[in-house]
Amino acid sequence: xxxxxxxxxxxxxxxxxxxxxxxxxxxxxxxxxxxxxxxxxxxxxxxxxxxxxxxxxxxxxxxxxxxxxxxxxxxxxxxxxxxxxxxxxxxxxxxxxxxxxxxxxxxxxxxxxxxxxxxxxxxxxxxxxxxxxxxxxxxxxxxxxxxxxxxxxxxxxxxxxx
Numbered sequence: 001x002x003x004x005x006x007x008x009x010x011x012x013x014x015x016x017x018x019x020x021x022x023x024x025x026x027x028x029x030x031x032x033x034x035x036x037x038x039x040x041x042x043x044x045x046x047x048x049x050x051x052x053x054x055x056x057x058x059x060x061x062x063x064x065x066x067x068x069x070x071x072x073x074x075x076x077x078x079x080x081x082x083x084x085x086x087x088x089x090x091x092x093x094x095x096x097x098x099x100x101x102x103x104x105x106x107x108x109x110x111x112x113x114x115x116x117x118x119x120x121x122x123x124x125x126x127x128x129x130x131x132x133x134x135x136x137x138x139x140x141x142x143x144x145x146x147x148x149x150x151x152x153x154x155x156x157x158x159x160x161x162x
Contacts, residue, residue: 002031003064005095011088033061034096037068040121040150048148050074053118056142058107058135059125063089067098069121077117079105108134112142119148126151 003009009031041050051073057066060078062085070076078100080086089102105111107125120143122135129135143149 003034005092008088008091033064034068037065041069041072044148044150055119056117057121060089061085063092063100063102066100067092067096070098070100076100078102079110081106108138110138110142114141115144116142117147118144121150123152
């Protein structure tokens with residue numbers, strides 16, 4: 001399912017303008033993000049029920065992955081450092097009548113309580129932070145002791161955070 005929110009698509013096209021063809025992969029990536037969230041949710045459901053779990057989507061970008069996971073029953077908070085991305089995430093959240101909460105926060109210092117989340121999703125973030133160790137320490141701090149961390153296979157150099 002591609003995102004079909006006209007207000008959102010208009011913002012993306014305004015941002016990229018005549019460079020849309022050059023950014024085709026990024027454009028398609030954003031428009032398919034809810035499906036990616038549902039795929040991540042299906043993978044996680046092999047290990048844990050998402051129903052009513054507190055889930056953090058670190059570096060949530062435009063919120064599509066968060067919304068896809070929330071549609072499967074999780075209580076999702078998405079954090080993002082880019083205000084424009086958060087604005088678009090809130091538009092999608094309203095359009096899809098999702099219950100996600102989107103907040104402006106730094107992934108390296110989220111200021112959430114210790115052991116707060118059942119699940120942390122960390123996709124397309126680690127390559128953008130200055131310190132992988134700092135990111136892993138923050139995740140370890142806010143993730144419950146029996147919690148689940150989802151990082152895509154492409155981040156194979158990270159084996160264990162506890």
